[in-house]
Amino acid sequence: MSSMNSVGRPTAPVQTNDYVHPTLTGARGLLQDEALIFERDGWDKTGVDLPQATRPADDLDGLLRTAPIGLPGLSEPEAMRHYVRLSQKNHAIDLALYPLGSCTMKHNPRLNEKAARMAGFADLHPLQPQSTVQGALELIDRLAHWLKTLTGMPAVAMTPKAGAHGELCGLLAIKAAHEANGQGHRKTVLCPTSAHGTNPATAAFVGYSVVEIAQTADGRVDLADLEAKLNDQVAAIMVTNPNTCGLFERDVIEIARLTHAVGAYFYCDGANFNAIVGRVRPGDLGVDAMHINLHKTFSTPHGGGGPGAGPVVLSAALAPFAPAPWVVHDGTHYRLVEDQTGATAQAFGRMSAFHGQMGMFVRAYAYMRSHGADGLRQVAEDAVLNANYIKARLSDVMSPAFPDGPCMHEALFDDSWLEGTGVTTLDFAKAMIDEGFHPMTMYFPLVVHGAMLIEPTETESRQELDRFITALRALAGAAKAGEVDRFKGAPFHAPLRRLDETLAARKPRLRWRPETIPPLAAE
Amino acid sequence: MRFTKDHEWVELAGDIATVGITAYAAEQLGDVVFVEVPDIGKTLTQGDGMAVVESVKAASDVYAPVSGEVVEANAALGDAPETVNAVPEAGGWFAKIKVSDPSQVDALMDRAAYEDYLGTL
Numbered sequence: 001m002s003s004m005n006s007v008g009r010p011t012a013p014v015q016t017n018d019y020v021h022p023t024l025t026g027a028r029g030l031l032q033d034e035a036l037i038f039e040r041d042g043w044d045k046t047g048v049d050l051p052q053a054t055r056p057a058d059d060l061d062g063l064l065r066t067a068p069i070g071l072p073g074l075s076e077p078e079a080m081r082h083y084v085r086l087s088q089k090n091h092a093i094d095l096a097l098y099p100l101g102s103c104t105m106k107h108n109p110r111l112n113e114k115a116a117r118m119a120g121f122a123d124l125h126p127l128q129p130q131s132t133v134q135g136a137l138e139l140i141d142r143l144a145h146w147l148k149t150l151t152g153m154p155a156v157a158m159t160p161k162a163g164a165h166g167e168l169c170g171l172l173a174i175k176a177a178h179e180a181n182g183q184g185h186r187k188t189v190l191c192p193t194s195a196h197g198t199n200p201a202t203a204a205f206v207g208y209s210v211v212e213i214a215q216t217a218d219g220r221v222d223l224a225d226l227e228a229k230l231n232d233q234v235a236a237i238m239v240t241n242p243n244t245c246g247l248f249e250r251d252v253i254e255i256a257r258l259t260h261a262v263g264a265y266f267y268c269d270g271a272n273f274n275a276i277v278g279r280v281r282p283g284d285l286g287v288d289a290m291h292i293n294l295h296k297t298f299s300t301p302h303g304g305g306g307p308g309a310g311p312v313v314l315s316a317a318l319a320p321f322a323p324a325p326w327v328v329h330d331g332t333h334y335r336l337v338e339d340q341t342g343a344t345a346q347a348f349g350r351m352s353a354f355h356g357q358m359g360m361f362v363r364a365y366a367y368m369r370s371h372g373a374d375g376l377r378q379v380a381e382d383a384v385l386n387a388n389y390i391k392a393r394l395s396d397v398m399s400p401a402f403p404d405g406p407c408m409h410e411a412l413f414d415d416s417w418l419e420g421t422g423v424t425t426l427d428f429a430k431a432m433i434d435e436g437f438h439p440m441t442m443y444f445p446l447v448v449h450g451a452m453l454i455e456p457t458e459t460e461s462r463q464e465l466d467r468f469i470t471a472l473r474a475l476a477g478a479a480k481a482g483e484v485d486r487f488k489g490a491p492f493h494a495p496l497r498r499l500d501e502t503l504a505a506r507k508p509r510l511r512w513r514p515e516t517i518p519p520l521a522a523e
Numbered sequence: 524m525r526f527t528k529d530h531e532w533v534e535l536a537g538d539i540a541t542v543g544i545t546a547y548a549a550e551q552l553g554d555v556v557f558v559e560v561p562d563i564g565k566t567l568t569q570g571d572g573m574a575v576v577e578s579v580k581a582a583s584d585v586y587a588p589v590s591g592e593v594v595e596a597n598a599a600l601g602d603a604p605e606t607v608n609a610v611p612e613a614g615g616w617f618a619k620i621k622v623s624d625p626s627q628v629d630a631l632m633d634r635a636a637y638e639d640y641l642g643t644l
Contacts, residue, residue: 197582442580443580443581444581446581446583501554501579502554502556502579505554505556505557505577505579506556506557506604506605
């Protein structure tokens, strides 16, 4: 192994006889040790100086709190340091490449953040009079227009707050449509074996039973099996396109035709829309409903960085059942349609109390407008190009699960290339942490043995991709050269070493309890 | 003992079939961390989802290899899911089913046929 990094600087201390000792505080140089926030607790440190509250008349009956609330007491600098220290123990998209497929972590442009922090958007209250939020309503309407245009679909429900929430919205619209059409007896939803786990979970939640569709050897929906399982009891099929193997369902138009022929609806899981945005309109493929993960395709923060948003585009057949509210423009003003009368009488209800994730809408719209239609097309092209670059440059040292033909936005490998090395997919992923990368998705999709699913996204430059590829090629070489210890013990350099995931799952400790309850703050 | 393509095993004694997942399935799943066994009295049709097994890698359905009524479930797996890894084809059983059609058992693979099948995977 080279001891030089990509720009030729040594990666190990120059003096090999440096004295390495455990530190006295648990810190490691710039990396601070950090306790739980409750363990840093101390009421006397709280720096907030508010006037004494006058105790309200006790009209709360028995609800007035008499015991300590148990919130930690920290000074502001301590609170800041606590969270900064924790953030330094974790990986982040702002730190390095994050190739977690199927749940993209891609760059969140700063321009989006600036727009979302504008007071006219950030300081609104959802119950403000609509005359005072015309700009916000216009933004929702414009975002809806872009989403409908990009998907070729006539309607969109903006309120679902995540991908799975969008699936729920889509299936509730499908259920409402079947019931309105005298087809309420339909009880089955079909999902391919490679589906996201949320698909069958959503179908079951709505009350449908789930039947699996087999997969072909080249990773697509098995049309013969689909046809055999389609009948007048099927309410819908749920297909991800591109699918979780990173492959385009090339028979998607035939899938839609067969589905519609038995009176069922086609739900498309749009989690991977970033691979086709600007290039393919799902409406042209025969899709009836599809959620769009704004927190993926349109770059809004995800996971710990912000809430999701999962608007659902709907076909003409499902549009009358879209949930309230939605924005209309009456020629002079924007307003929210909230009631369910007249033309909106068939709306199946609501997905959330208000209008959706406004902050995410602003970010997604800023992303669209800063890219333009041509830029969004290039998003899809670059996402696919980057994944194929990785696939091409790793295929001689790792084993691609579907070697024939290009992939879409993610490159999928199985673990056959690790056979006999004593290294597993999990070990390999842990060693990636030592090299400064977030691991790829492991062991998903389930249909591929020891799956390693790498999604670089369009965010990464050629230089960064090369850095990643060089690291993975070196690691693959180490695995094949018998350097098992490098993997079995990994991560060696992370703030925490390998955790016992089995014990954590079998005997989870979900609560921390103080040894003594702190006293109430002095009155 | 008989086997399915979905890697369940069945051991028939009289009209009571003991059902579990095979050693191959347990090895593929990795460390099992949670098992949801069926309710006693539940009527199952062959191929129905019968139980759920969750490992550090994945959650999977276990399908009823035969039709019948659940007469006993292995409650011990609740506190000791690791039994499924330790002795999958013995103490790691999931449920006992009073079979409605014993010929369904005969139609399943014997061990030699199952091992041939594993060779094709």
